[in-house]
Amino acid sequence: MVAVTKLYDGLMQRQSVKSWIYVLLGSIVLSAGFVLFMNPYKIVPGGVYGTGIVLHSLFPSIQVGTFGLMLDIPLLLIGFKVFGRMFGAKTIFSALLIPAVMNGMTYLIGENPSLMFGGNMDLSQDMFLPCIFGGVMIGTGTGLIIKSHATSGGTDIIAMLLTHYAKFRFSRAILLVDSTIVIFGMIVLGDWRLPLYSLVTIFVASKVIDYIVDGASYDKLLFIVSDRREEIREFILEKMGRGGTYIKSSGMYTSQEREMIFVVVSRNEVSMIRSMIHEIDPASFVVIVDAHETFGDGFKPFPESRK
Structure with a gap:
């Protein structure tokens, strides 16, 4: 029993360091996916940052990451109130780091990354490419965060509340919340193709998340x-x-x-x-x-x- 305990303690220390690295890398990759592929083309893949993209189109002086943080803080407070210690330090770290990285990247490369490299980053002629590339990056970032036993906060908390109080299945709750945000974006942005682009991004991201966290089954x-x-x-x-x-x-x-x-x-x-x-x-x-x-x-x- 002593030997098992020592092995367990050593493993936990190594996994703790690794999990913080996963949160850091995941937050950066997820932020890059939004800044490079979602924000410039106004693709709304659900979540607080999808909501931030819609609100940024209404209030351009406020960055997408700032809107995400403004939405995340009350959701985290509600999550702490309802679920207590389920929301650990890594979740708070990720929820604060992502908007900071997003705003920092936007400041460094500008609000229109499609102009980078002499316009070679412009994918507006084939909107499915930013959907796929963005979905892969968002899925990779989210998967790394989940793999570290944390979340990026946001609409996951709303889905957990629906599961807790309305007895929704978590997958259905996520679908309901993200669908509401996509419809909100379609109304505000006035683009009927938006749900199709968003669906492609969400599908790609979900498949990458499943792969990162080791399998599609629970x-x-x-x-x-x-x-x-x-x-x-x-x-x-x-x-x-x-x-x-x-x-x-x-x-x-x-x-x-x-x-x-x-x-x-x-x-x-x-x-x-x-x-x-x-x-x-x-x-x-x-x-x-x-x-x-x-x-x-x-x-x-x-x-x-x-x-």
Whole structure:
């Protein structure tokens, strides 16, 4: 148990440093995606910064990042009030860093980056290109932030409130909030093509986010074969607070009988348990597969039967 605790503490320290680097890089990449591809072409991919793009068109003297910060601060305060410690230092850091980086980039390169390099950055003749490039950068930045167990704040908090009080599914809540912002942008900017551009950006960003955070499903199944299964068991039970199952198994070649660990974790926990298994037993055999739905203690409740 002592050895597992030491390994766990060392791993947590390394992951803590790595997670702050992820937040920093993610915030910068996300900001660049907006400044280079969203803001100049008035593409509104939802979120507080999508709202900021619309408001900036009405009040050009105020930058998009500033509008984002103005919207983020009350949302963070509400989030703290309702959810408490779920909103940690990394979320606050990201929510403050993104508007600062966005405004700094805008100051350095100007409000129209399409004029950079003698106009070679101008993509106005093919609007799907900024949608794709911007979606990739926003998805990469958001994925890195989520991978560090943080959020960039914003409309995620509104979606969490809808989930908490109105019992919406989180994915539906996000869709509702972002759709409202896109429609608001279409009305203000007067471009009926805006929902199409926004849809392409949101789709690309969501796929990149899924890839960055290691898979599209919310949960993962792990099958673990190791000669040091008791140490792995202690880590799963004591440090992760998860349960698991021993499955009797035998090797096809050696016919040696051993117990295989079967455990289900959230996708945010995959990197942690994978790193810890490698620390405990680098020679272990691990299979990770998607779990599209997981019901039971610690996961989703069983859906109510329809009459």
